[in-house]
Amino acid sequence: MIYKEFLPAPSLQNKIECYWQFIIPPSSTNNLQPIHHVVIPHGCPELVFIKNSTFKQNFIVIKGSSTSKFNIDIYPDTFYAGIRIKPGQMKWLSSISEADLLNQHQLCPESSWQPWQQQILESISSDINIEDLFNKSLLNEKTGYEYQPDLRINRTVDRIISDHGKTEPATLADLAFLSLRQLQRIFKKETGMSLKQFSQIRKLRHAILQLYFKQQNQQEMIIDHNYADLSHFYKSFRNIAQYKLDDFFKYIDRIDHQQMV
Structure with missing residues (x-):
């Protein structure tokens, strides 16, 4: 595969x-x-x-x-x-x-x-x-439906993706020119996810990429992604992925990941 x-x-x-x-x-x-x-x-x-x-x-x-x-x-x-x-x-x-x-x-x-x-x-x-x-x-081609994107959501999403979910919520609200409560409400309405959920998912995803594909040292990964310690990282993975990390790594060993962005 x-x-x-x-x-x-x-x-x-x-x-x-x-x-x-x-x-x-x-x-x-x-x-x-x-x-x-x-x-x-x-x-x-x-x-x-x-x-x-x-x-x-x-x-x-x-x-x-x-x-x-x-x-x-x-x-x-x-x-x-x-x-x-x-x-x-x-x-x-x-x-x-x-x-x-x-x-x-x-x-x-x-x-x-x-x-x-x-x-x-x-x-x-x-x-x-x-x-x-x-x-x-x-x-x-004319592929898209006519719609007006919410630039406040765009700025928030781009920041969360680019910094791998590590930006504080208050800073995200400032980027969107909204109060934190307003941003949380609008983000949930548009995406179905909470602001916290999306940030946690992106942080966890990047941590896994660093561990598995970049072979980053576990302690360095913990520090880079602001996890309190390794047990908190494992707990975050189980809560979000509902899977054991070792089992997941064993499975993706079967897949030839030739290019990741």
């Missing part, structure tokens, strides 16, 4: 955190049984394109932000490609309420597919450059 992430074109980075692809190769033994897959939350909604070559089936799924681990059965000989949308921006690609879709996902009926989405499903394969395909589709 191979996983990669890609940054979108600069002009799209205000709406999209990244693109990703996940390739499940055909079974060498013709075993078509599903593989139980676990995704640790990143706090962002996603538009996911799924192409299974064995069964000749294509799907588009809109997935809401997750605040805990997400379980899914994945099948051999399947290509997954996703657009990870920043919180507060889902109205750009879907008419579905972002807050209502929290911790849920919805299959998009084929009758609702837009031409650019159909083109992506026809084009995706292990040989295609997903970064170029998504950029071309999103930059050159």
Whole structure:
């Protein structure tokens, strides 16, 4: 299994955190049984394109932000490609309420597919450059719904993502030119998550990336991410991911993470 992430074109980075692809190769033994897959939350909604070559089936799924681990059965000989949308921006690609879709996902009926989405499903394969395909589709086609983004939410989300959830809530409120109570209320209404939830998720995600992919020393990670000690980090992981950290690392050892952004 191979996983990669890609940054979108600069002009799209205000709406999209990244693109990703996940390739499940055909079974060498013709075993078509599903593989139980676990995704640790990143706090962002996603538009996911799924192409299974064995069964000749294509799907588009809109997935809401997750605040805990997400379980899914994945099948051999399947290509997954996703657009990870920043919180507060889902109205750009879907008419579905972002807050209502929290911790849920919805299959998009084929009758609702837009031409650019159909083109992506026809084009995706292990040989295609997903970064170029998504950029071309999103930059050159009329893909988005008409909407007015809330710049206060945008500034808050960008700061939380860029500093990995370590900015104090009062500072976030100042950036949004709101009182903390106002920001908490608006953020919850727009995204379905609390400000605290999203910050904790982003901090935990970055800590895991540093530990697993960057091989950072545990003590350095604790200090960098403002955890009181290692036991508090483990507790935070269990509370958010609902999974044992060692078990999660054993699982992702099975996946070739070729590129992370």
